[in-house]
Amino acid sequence: MAKAKELREMSDEQLALTLKETQEQFFRRRLQAQTERLDAPSELRKGRRLIARIKTIQNERARAAQANGQA
Numbered sequence: 001m002a003k004a005k006e007l008r009e010m011s012d013e014q015l016a017l018t019l020k021e022t023q024e025q026f027f028r029r030r031l032q033a034q035t036e037r038l039d040a041p042s043e044l045r046k047g048r049r050l051i052a053r054i055k056t057i058q059n060e061r062a063r064a065a066q067a068n069g070q071a
Contacts, residue, residue, distance in 0.1 A: 002050065007057050019054045022047060 007015065026047035032038050 002053075004053055004057070007053060012058075012061065015054055015058060019051065019058070022050050022054065026051065 002018070007018070010018065026044070029038065029043055029047060033041065033044060038044070
């Protein structure tokens, strides 16, 4: 599980790749939870929170870039 500090140190491309991988893993875990027993149900919550962290950081960067463009 990546911390917000670690995510902020990543480049935009690395962040986008991490988001894509995390979303794919989350999708697989959701399917597994529906079709068979999931070993650790807490993994669903962790995946959702990681996706939210990544999107938050991407949004912060986008707003900072927009603010720099307007200034």
